Amino acid sequence: MHFLTLTQVNFHYPKLSRMALENINLEIEQKSITAIIGPNGSGKTTLGKVMIGILQATGGKVLLQGEPVSEMSLAQIGRRIGYVFQNPDLQLFCATVAEEIGFGLVNQGWEPARVKEKVDFCLEFFQLAEYRHVFPLLLSQGEKQRVAIASVLVAENEFVILDEPTIGLDAYRKKILAGYLRKIASIGRGMVLISHDMGFVEHLADRVIQLEKGRIVGDSERKGRNGYDT
Amino acid sequence: MTLDPRTKMVIVICLSTLALIYNSAGELLPLLLVTLLLLLLFRIDISSVWVYLKRFLQLMLVVFIIQCIFTRGGEVLLSLGSTALVSSQGLLAGASLVLRIIVIISAALIFTTFSSRDFILGLVQWKIPYELAFMVTIAMRFLPLFRDEFVNVVTAIQLRGVELKQVSWGRKIDLFRSLLFPVVFGALLKAQQLAVAMESRGFRAYPRRTYLRRLDFIWIDYAVMLIFITITLMLIISY
Amino acid sequence: MEAVIVEDLSYRYWPEGPLVLKNMNFRMARGEMLVITGLSGCGKSTLCYCLSGIAGHRRDGVMQGQILLDGKDIQKLRAASLALEVGIVFQDPDSQLFSPSVEDEIAFGPENLCLPPGDIRARVDEVLDLLGISSLIEANPYHLSGGEKHLVALAAVLALDPPLLILDEVMSQLDQQAVQRVADVLKRLKDAGKTIIAVEHRLETVTFADHLMVLERGALARWGPIEPMTADREFLAAQHLID
Ligand SMILES: Nc1ncnc2c1ncn2[C@@H]1O[C@H](COP(=O)(O)OP(=O)(O)OP(=O)(O)O)[C@@H](O)[C@H]1O
Ligand SMILES: Nc1ncnc2c1ncn2[C@@H]1O[C@H](COP(=O)(O)OP(=O)(O)OP(=O)(O)O)[C@@H](O)[C@H]1O
Ligand SMILES: [Mg+2]
Numbered sequence: 001m002h003f004l005t006l007t008q009v010n011f012h013y014p015k016l017s018r019m020a021l022e023n024i025n026l027e028i029e030q031k032s033i034t035a036i037i038g039p040n041g042s043g044k045t046t047l048g049k050v051m052i053g054i055l056q057a058t059g060g061k062v063l064l065q066g067e068p069v070s071e072m073s074l075a076q077i078g079r080r081i082g083y084v085f086q087n088p089d090l091q092l093f094c095a096t097v098a099e100e101i102g103f104g105l106v107n108q109g110w111e112p113a114r115v116k117e118k119v120d121f122c123l124e125f126f127q128l129a130e131y132r133h134v135f136p137l138l139l140s141q142g143e144k145q146r147v148a149i150a151s152v153l154v155a156e157n158e159f160v161i162l163d164e165p166t167i168g169l170d171a172y173r174k175k176i177l178a179g180y181l182r183k184i185a186s187i188g189r190g191m192v193l194i195s196h197d198m199g200f201v202e203h204l205a206d207r208v209i210q211l212e213k214g215r216i217v218g219d220s221e222r223k224g225r226n227g228y229d230t
Numbered sequence: 231m232t233l234d235p236r237t238k239m240v241i242v243i244c245l246s247t248l249a250l251i252y253n254s255a256g257e258l259l260p261l262l263l264v265t266l267l268l269l270l271l272f273r274i275d276i277s278s279v280w281v282y283l284k285r286f287l288q289l290m291l292v293v294f295i296i297q298c299i300f301t302r303g304g305e306v307l308l309s310l311g312s313t314a315l316v317s318s319q320g321l322l323a324g325a326s327l328v329l330r331i332i333v334i335i336s337a338a339l340i341f342t343t344f345s346s347r348d349f350i351l352g353l354v355q356w357k358i359p360y361e362l363a364f365m366v367t368i369a370m371r372f373l374p375l376f377r378d379e380f381v382n383v384v385t386a387i388q389l390r391g392v393e394l395k396q397v398s399w400g401r402k403i404d405l406f407r408s409l410l411f412p413v414v415f416g417a418l419l420k421a422q423q424l425a426v427a428m429e430s431r432g433f434r435a436y437p438r439r440t441y442l443r444r445l446d447f448i449w450i451d452y453a454v455m456l457i458f459i460t461i462t463l464m465l466i467i468s469y
Numbered sequence: 470m471e472a473v474i475v476e477d478l479s480y481r482y483w484p485e486g487p488l489v490l491k492n493m494n495f496r497m498a499r500g501e502m503l504v505i506t507g508l509s510g511c512g513k514s515t516l517c518y519c520l521s522g523i524a525g526h527r528r529d530g531v532m533q534g535q536i537l538l539d540g541k542d543i544q545k546l547r548a549a550s551l552a553l554e555v556g557i558v559f560q561d562p563d564s565q566l567f568s569p570s571v572e573d574e575i576a577f578g579p580e581n582l583c584l585p586p587g588d589i590r591a592r593v594d595e596v597l598d599l600l601g602i603s604s605l606i607e608a609n610p611y612h613l614s615g616g617e618k619h620l621v622a623l624a625a626v627l628a629l630d631p632p633l634l635i636l637d638e639v640m641s642q643l644d645q646q647a648v649q650r651v652a653d654v655l656k657r658l659k660d661a662g663k664t665i666i667a668v669e670h671r672l673e674t675v676t677f678a679d680h681l682m683v684l685e686r687g688a689l690a691r692w693g694p695i696e697p698m699t700a701d702r703e704f705l706a707a708q709h710l711i712d
C-alpha cells in the first residue's frame with residue numbers, strides 16, 4: 001500500500017476565482033524523499049496542507065495508508081506525519097526554545113529524562129544551545145526556522161512534510177539540515193520536501209514533482225539515489 | 231443598490247439601537263424581518279447569516295438558559311421539587327434576548343459589503359482625523375488577528391500529536407495557562423511590528439494625507455439616511 | 470556628500486543585553502549597492518533596523534554611534550519622516566502587510582506622502598507591472614502565497630520611491646523567474662541613482678552590486694568590492710558561506 005494516495009484532488013479557496021489545485025493524482029511511498037517544486041503561487045503549500053488535512057480537499061480523496069485523511073483528527077495525523085510550516089511564526093507557541101522543542105514529546109507522555117536527552121541533542125545539533133531559554137519569537141528569522149524544524153523532527157515521526165525548510169538558512173546550516181534529512185531517510189523515515197531551492201532538492205530527492213498553476217506538470221523518479229530504495 | 235458606506239453605517243446603528251431598546255419578542259421579530267429584508271436588498275446571501283450565527287450559538291444558549299432561570303413570574307413551566315426553575319416569563323425573556331443578539335449580528339453583516347478602506351474614507355471625508363479612523367479599523371482588524379493567532383496555535387499543537395478533545399480538564403487548564411503568556415505576547419509583538427511597518431511607510435509623516443479613491447455622497451444617500459434616522463427617532467419617542 | 474555614513478555603531482536589544490552589533494564603520498556613495506551576508510543570527514537584520522532608524526526608536530534598544538543618511542542624523546528624525554529618506558522591506562513578509570487589498574497596500578505609502586490621486590494611481594500600476602503582479606491587485610494580502618506576499622511588500626516600498634532602499638532577504642522566497650525580475654529591477658534602480666543595501670545568502674543573484682559586507686557575530690569581518698571577494702572561494706568557505 002502507498003503511504004499517501006491522492007486521487008482526483010481539487011482544492012478551491014473561497015475567495016480565489018481559479019482552482020488552487022486541480023486534478024491531482026499522486027502516490028507517495030513512505031521510505032523516500034519526494035520533492036515538490038514549482039513557481040510562486042503554483043499551489044505547493046496548498047498541496048502540503050491538503051495532504052495533512054489542515055485544508056480539506058474540495059474534491060477527490062486523500063488517503064493515508066488507505067484511510068481517508070478527512071476522517072482522522074489533526075492529532076492522529078500529526079502523530080504519524082510531522083509538518084513544518086512555511087512561516088515559522090505560525091507554529092511557535094511556547095515560552096522558551098527548549099520547551100518548544102520538547103512540547104510534542106512531553107504531551108505524548110515521554111519520560112522527562114528522555115525528553116531532556118532528545119531536546120539537548122536537537123539544541124546542540126541545530127546550534128541553538130545558547131538560545132535554550134530565549135522566547136522563540138524574539139530570535140532571528142533563520143534561528144526561528146531552525147527551532148521550528150527541530151521541534152518537528154525531534155518527534156521522530158515515520159514521515160515529515162517540510163514546507164520551504166531552507167528559507168532564511170545560510171549555506172552552512174543548509175548543509176547541516178541536508179545531512180540530518182539524509183540520515184533519517186537512510187533509516188527509513190520518509191519525507192516530502194516543498195521547496196524552490198533546486199540546489200538543495202537536487203542533492204536529496206529520489207523523486208521530483210513539479211507543479212504549475214495547481215497542476216502536476218512533471219514527475220521524475222530517480223530510484224536508488226540514496227541506496228535504500230532499489 | 232450601492233450606497234455610501236456611511237449611509238450603511240447609519241443604518242446599522244439605527245437597527246442595533248432599536249434592537250437594544252426593544253424588549254419583547256413581539257417587537258423584535260418584526261425588526262428582525264426588516265433587517266433580513268435589508269440584507270436581501272444589499273445582496274447579502276441570507277444563508278451567510280446562519281454561518282455567522284453558528285459561531286455565537288453556545289453564547290446564545292448560555293444567555294438563554296441564564297435568562298430563563300433568573301427571570302421569575304408567570305406560570306411555572308418546569309420545577310425541581312418546590313423551587314420553580316423555568317417560568318413563562320423567563321422563557322419569553324430568554325427568547326427576546328436571543329432575538330436581540332440575532333438582529334444585531336445580522337445588521338452587522340451589512341459591514342461586510344464594504345472594505346475597511348471605504349470605512350476609513352467615509353470617516354475621513356466627514357472630517358474625522360485620519361489617525362483616529364485608522365486606529366478604529368486597525369482595532370477592528372485586531373480581533374481577527376487574535377483569532378487567527380489562536381487558530382494557528384491550536385492547529386500547531388494538534389499537529390504535534392496532542393488530542394485536545396481527549397486531554398483531561400486539569401491538563402487542559404495547565405496547557406492553556408502555559409500557553410497564555412507566549413500567545414498574548416506573540417500577538418502584541420505582531421501588533422508592534424505592524425505599527426513599525428506602517429510608520430516606516432510614512433504613516434503620520436504629515437498632518438494630512440491624500441487618498442487614491444474618494445467616495446461620493448449623493449442625494450440617495452441623504453434620502454436613505456434621513457428616512458432611517460427619522461423612523462428610528464419616531465419609534466424611540468413613541469416607545 | 471555620502472549617502473550613508475555609519476560611525477562606531479553598536480546595538481543591544483535591551484540595556485544589559487549582549488552586543489548584537491559591535492563598533493561598525495562604513496560609508497556608501499549615492500547610487501552604490503551593498504550586499505550584506507553572514508551566518509544566520511550574526512546581526513544582518515539588526516543592522517537593517519538600525520540603518521532604517523527603527524532600532525534607534527525602539528523602546529528598550531540601546532544604540533550607540535551615529536548614522537547619517539544624506540547628511541541627516543537619523544536619531545534626530547521623527548520615525549514617520551524617515552520614510553522620506555529610506556524604505557525597508559522586512560525579512561518576514563507577514564509582519565508588514567495590513568491592508569484589505571493589494572492595491573490599498575501599495576497605495577498606502579504614496580497616500581501618506583500626500584501625492585495627488587493621479588500620481589498614486591500611476592505609481593501603483595507602475596510597480597505592479599514592474600514586479601509582474603498586476604493580476605493580484607484585487608487580492609487580500611493575507612491570502613497570498615509566501616513569495617507573492619514578499620513581492621507585494623517590495624512593491625509597497627518601491628511605490629514610496631525612497632533614495633535609499635534596504636531589502637532584508639527579499640529574494641529568499643521567490644522562484645527563479647521572480648529572482649531574475651527583482652534583480653533586473655534593482656539594477657535599473659541603481660543605475661537611476663538609488664542607493665541599495667540588500668541582505669542576501671545567495672551571492673550569485675546580486676553580482677552587479679558594488680560592495681560586499683561579511684558580518685561575523687555582530688562585527689564587520691570583511692568589507693570591500695564584491696567581485697574579488699566572491700571569487701575568493703577559500704575565504705567564503707572559511708566563513709561557511711558556501712559549501
Ligand atoms: N487563504 C487563501 N485564500 C485565497 N487564496 C489563497 C490563499 N492562500 C493561497 N492562495 C492562493 O492560492 C495559490 C497557491 O498558493 P500556495 O500558497 O499554495 O502557493 P505556493 O506554491 O506555496 O507559493 P510560494 O512558493 O510563493 O510559497 C496562490 O495563487 C495564492 O494566491
Ligand atoms: N527583538 C529581539 N530581541 C532580542 N534579541 C534579538 C531580537 N531580534 C534578534 N535578536 C538576536 O540578535 C541576534 C541577531 O539577530 P538578527 O535578526 O539581526 O540576525 P540575522 O543576521 O538577520 O539572522 P538571519 O539570517 O537568521 O535572519 C540574534 O542572536 C538574535 O537572537
Ligand atoms: Mg508556499
Ligand SMILES: [Mg+2]
Pocket residue numbers: 140141142513514515560637
Ligand atoms: Mg535576518
